[in-house]
Amino acid sequence: MSTVIAIDVGGTGMKCALVDSAHRVLHTERHATGRERGPEAVVQTIVDVAAGLAARGDAEAIGVVVPGVIDEVNGVARYSSNVGFRDVPLRDLLQGRLGIAATLGHDVRAGGLAEARLGAGKGRAQVLVMPIGTGIAAAHVVNGIVASGAHGAAGEIGHIVVRPGGPKCGCGLIGCLEAVASASAVERRYAELAASTLTAAEVSARIDTDPHAAQVWRETVDALADGLLTGQALYDAELIIIGGGLAESGETLLAPLRAALSEKASFHRVPEIVKAKLGDEAGCLGAALLALELLS
Amino acid sequence: MSTVIAIDVGGTGMKCALVDSAHRVLHTERHATGRERGPEAVVQTIVDVAAGLAARGDAEAIGVVVPGVIDEVNGVARYSSNVGFRDVPLRDLLQGRLGIAATLGHDVRAGGLAEARLGAGKGRAQVLVMPIGTGIAAAHVVNGIVASGAHGAAGEIGHIVVRPGGPKCGCGLIGCLEAVASASAVERRYAELAASTLTAAEVSARIDTDPHAAQVWRETVDALADGLLTGQALYDAELIIIGGGLAESGETLLAPLRAALSEKASFHRVPEIVKAKLGDEAGCLGAALLALELLS
Numbered sequence: 001m002s003t004v005i006a007i008d009v010g011g012t013g014m015k016c017a018l019v020d021s022a023h024r025v026l027h028t029e030r031h032a033t034g035r036e037r038g039p040e041a042v043v044q045t046i047v048d049v050a051a052g053l054a055a056r057g058d059a060e061a062i063g064v065v066v067p068g069v070i071d072e073v074n075g076v077a078r079y080s081s082n083v084g085f086r087d088v089p090l091r092d093l094l095q096g097r098l099g100i101a102a103t104l105g106h107d108v109r110a111g112g113l114a115e116a117r118l119g120a121g122k123g124r125a126q127v128l129v130m131p132i133g134t135g136i137a138a139a140h141v142v143n144g145i146v147a148s149g150a151h152g153a154a155g156e157i158g159h160i161v162v163r164p165g166g167p168k169c170g171c172g173l174i175g176c177l178e179a180v181a182s183a184s185a186v187e188r189r190y191a192e193l194a195a196s197t198l199t200a201a202e203v204s205a206r207i208d209t210d211p212h213a214a215q216v217w218r219e220t221v222d223a224l225a226d227g228l229l230t231g232q233a234l235y236d237a238e239l240i241i242i243g244g245g246l247a248e249s250g251e252t253l254l255a256p257l258r259a260a261l262s263e264k265a266s267f268h269r270v271p272e273i274v275k276a277k278l279g280d281e282a283g284c285l286g287a288a289l290l291a292l293e294l295l296s
Numbered sequence: 297m298s299t300v301i302a303i304d305v306g307g308t309g310m311k312c313a314l315v316d317s318a319h320r321v322l323h324t325e326r327h328a329t330g331r332e333r334g335p336e337a338v339v340q341t342i343v344d345v346a347a348g349l350a351a352r353g354d355a356e357a358i359g360v361v362v363p364g365v366i367d368e369v370n371g372v373a374r375y376s377s378n379v380g381f382r383d384v385p386l387r388d389l390l391q392g393r394l395g396i397a398a399t400l401g402h403d404v405r406a407g408g409l410a411e412a413r414l415g416a417g418k419g420r421a422q423v424l425v426m427p428i429g430t431g432i433a434a435a436h437v438v439n440g441i442v443a444s445g446a447h448g449a450a451g452e453i454g455h456i457v458v459r460p461g462g463p464k465c466g467c468g469l470i471g472c473l474e475a476v477a478s479a480s481a482v483e484r485r486y487a488e489l490a491a492s493t494l495t496a497a498e499v500s501a502r503i504d505t506d507p508h509a510a511q512v513w514r515e516t517v518d519a520l521a522d523g524l525l526t527g528q529a530l531y532d533a534e535l536i537i538i539g540g541g542l543a544e545s546g547e548t549l550l551a552p553l554r555a556a557l558s559e560k561a562s563f564h565r566v567p568e569i570v571k572a573k574l575g576d577e578a579g580c581l582g583a584a585l586l587a588l589e590l591l592s
Contacts, residue, residue, distance in 0.1 A: 069563075126446035140530075142443065149532020150422035151565040156529040159563065161522065164460065172562035226457065233452040234436075234530050236445020266468035267365075267455065269447040 004291035005053045005062040005098075008107060008283035009033060009046060011082035015281070016049055018059060019288035021295070023118055027056065028284075039084040046090070047097050054098050061101040062094055063291030065110040065283050070152045075104040078152065101294040109146045109155065110286025111243070111278070112139020116146070118285060119277035120241045128237040129276065130157060131244030132224075135170075136178040140235050158182065162226040177227035181220045183245045189216045204249035221253070225260035232261075232268045243276030250275060300587035301349045301358040301394075304403060304579035305329060305342060307378035311577070312345055314355060315584035317591070319414055323352065324580075335380040342386070343393050350394050357397040358390055359587030361406040361579050366448045371400040374448065397590040402448060406582025407539070407574070408435020409442045414581060415573035416537045424533040425572065426453060427540030428520075431466075432474040436531050454478065458522040473523035477516045479541045485512045500545035517549070521556035528557075528564045539572030546571060 001020050008015040010033060018027040031049055035042055050062055068080025075091020077083075094102040112129030121127040121141065130138040136158030140147045147154045158178030159171050166175030167185070179185055183200035191197050194212040206213040228240060246253060258273050278285060297316050304311040306329060314323040327345055331338055346358055364376025371387020373379075390398040408425030417423040417437065426434040432454030436443045443450045454474030455467050462471030463481070475481055479496035486499050490508040502509040524536060542549060554569050574581060 138530075147438065147531075150534035150567070151532055153563070153565055154530065154532040156532075156563070159529045160526050169562075173560075230456050230526060231530065233455045234434075234450065234527065235443075236447055236450040236452075238446035264469075266465075267449070267452070269449055271446070 002060045002292070002295050003057060004288050004295070005050055005059045006284045006288035006291060007046060007050060007062070007064045008110075008287055009042075009064065009066045009083060010107070010283075011035060011067070014046065014049065015284040016053060017284050017288065018053060018057065019285065019292075021292055023285070023288070025285075027053075029053075033083060035083050039086070039088065042083055042085075043088055043090065043093065047093055050094055050098055054100065059100065061103070061291040061294045062098060063103050063105060063110070063287035063289070063294075064090060064094065065105040065107040065287040065290070066090070067107045070104060070106040072103075072105060072148055072152055075102070077104065101291075103290045103294055105287060105290045106148070106152060107283045107286075108137040109139045109148060110290055111282035112141055112155075112286070113144075113146045113289055114282045114285035115139075115241050115243065115276050115278055116141035117144050117289065119282065120274050121239055124239045126236070126238045127241060128231060128235055128239070128271070129241045129243060130228075130231075131276070132182060132242060132246035133244035134182060134184050136182050136227075136244075138231065140237070157227055157231050160227050160230050162223050162230075177223060181223040181227065186216055186220055186246070189219065200246055201248060204246075204252050207252065217252075217256075221256045221260055224257055225264055228257075228261055229264050229268060232265075232271060236269065237271045240271050240273045241276050242273060243279075243282065247275050298356045298588070298591050299353060300584050300591070301346055301355045302580045302584035302587060303342060303346060303358070303360045304406075304583055305338075305360065305362045305379060306403070306579075307331060307363070310342065310345065311580040312349060313580050313584065314349060314353065315581065315588075317588055319581070319584070321577075321581075323349075325349075329379060331379050335382070335384065338379055338381075339384055339386065339389065343389055346390055346394055350396065355396065357399070357587040357590045358394060359399050359401060359406070359583035359585070359590075360386060360390065361401040361403045361583045361586070362386070363403045366400060366402040368399075368401060368444055368448055371398070373400065397587075399586045399590055401583060401586045402444070403579045403582075404433040405435045405442045405444060405451065406586055407578035408437055408451075408582070409440075409585055410578045410581035411435075411537050411539060411572050411574055412437035412442070413440055413585065415578065416570050417535055420535045422532070422534045423537060424527060424531055424535070424567070425537045425539060426524075427572070428478060428538060428542035429540035430478060430480050432478050432523075434527065436533070453523055453527050456523050456526050458519050458526075473519060477519040477523065482512055482516055482542070485515065496542055497544060500542075500548050503548065513548075513552075517552045517556055520553055521560055524553075524557055525560050525564060528561075528567060532565065533567045536567050536569045537572050538569065539575075539578065543571050
């Protein structure tokens with residue numbers, strides 16, 4: 001039985017674990033990312049935390065996942081606005097410090113891999129995992145392998161234009177799915193309509209009593225269905241797993257989403273739509289899977 | 297050196313060949329599909345033509361590709377409006393009659409595979425092949441393997457909605473890429489604007505002298521760039537190969553398409569865009585590749 005170190009670096013916190021080759025989580029810890037200290041300090045923290053985990057036992061490999069554009073082949077974090085990275089050769093830094101095999105992955109793709117292999121997608125061949133939180137992205141997993149694309153930028157379903165002429169997206173385009181249907185978009189749209197603020201979870205909880213909340217939710221579900229319809233035209237998945245903060249609304253989100261997708265579909269085969277199972281542990285487990293692959 | 301039979305069944309004609317394992321085309325023939333005779337007669341013609349090719353020599357396998365929704369795992373043509381097929385177990389019919397290994401594939405995916413492996417994509421890892429003709433579809437080929445999707449319906453890039461509220465598509469949706477940027481859409485749009493008819497090739501040849509042609513071409517290129525931008529967000533290809541009738545316009549299409557895609561791109565890595573090399577032989581060569589895979 002081998003053990004690996006897994007670290008999921010997010011904009012605010014780092015989730016860390018020791019995981020064995022039966023995918024059992026032997027130990028976890030969380031640390032602040034401290035991105036306000038600048039990228040060099042963040043890298044130092046990652047390496048120090050990794051060294052601390054390595055000192056606890058006999059880990060044979062380490063997997064680290066970060067958001068943004070990742071060059072998985074060369075182990076370089078090309079660009080990550082959330083943690084301030086630009087061309088950080090994180091894999092080699094970790095390998096140098098720890099002296100064990102290291103791998104660098106993308107948080108959404110690694111989390112999607114974990115959901116597809118160990119979570120809600122277990123036993124299914126063609127899965128699209130789509131976390132909806134501050135942003136929206138996806139991991140397309142076929143036979144347990146996640147597509148990274150030629151430049152580590154595949155699966156950017158949040159940047160399908162679903163509302164031409166709609167709100168401006170952080171990416172620079174107009175009317176992206178992320179700009180109209182992410183948790184942040186739900187909150188922004190509610191504030192526009194109601195002139196008061198609610199979290200996305202609160203909006204979802206009030207759709208039966210607050211007409212503004214109901215309208216925001218309808219618009220969100222409609223946009224998500226349009227985005228998934230396009231995703232389905234290109235990927236033809238058998239199962240779509242919705243994760244991230246917005247998935248915590250459960251059937252309040254999924255039931256109307258299924259109905260909207262079925263209604264909009266023409267030639268498309270309508271996939272099953274379910275909620276993610278691994279919650280916010282998915283990225284860290286995905287990092288462990290990537291590390292375990294180094295040993296297989 | 298092995299030899300295989302390859303047949304590409306289209307709405308009007310069937311392209312047939314004997315191909316060896318070095319991908320040399322040893323013999324070709326063409327036959328009318330005769331779809332007006334009904335699906336049973338078409339199937340009979342395919343089987344007879346295949347038997348005739350088998351009688352010419354020592355073919356060890358046969359690959360047949362057809363348009364529509366193909367269940368490649370079970371070798372069944374689920375639905376193909378072009379040739380009138382519904383749940384035709386073509387692979388088993390061929391195997392039964394010829395007594396050699398048979399495989400059934402999808403025309404666009406098989407053609408894309410041939411373009412990616414043997415044509416304009418030779419030596420490239422992440423390729424999107426998009427023929428633009430009467431319709432628009434794509435084959436996403438990664439490391440020489442084409443993605444089929446869970447139900448044989450992946451790559452339907454022609455059915456990305458790029459113009460909400462635009463023209464109705466044959467698929468039932470409104471504003472699909474195919475409805476605004478296929479060769480047929482170019483012809484329809486020109487007729488609308490100019491109240492006279494031209495072929496898509498004629499429209500492309502007149503963009504410097506005919507303002508209606510220029511407008512149709514601008515609209516077409518703009519829609520194609522929007523569709524490819526979405527495709528790129530999901531697939532992140534390194535190379536896009538444009539085939540089909542519209543690609544015969546060459547740089548008249550590709551130069552403004554490259555410019556439009558670069559201008560519209562935000563985070564996207566802009567892929568190279570080139571013209572297909574294999575022309576209308578791609579599907580038949582792809583059928584041969586599928587058959588050769590049975591022998592490897």
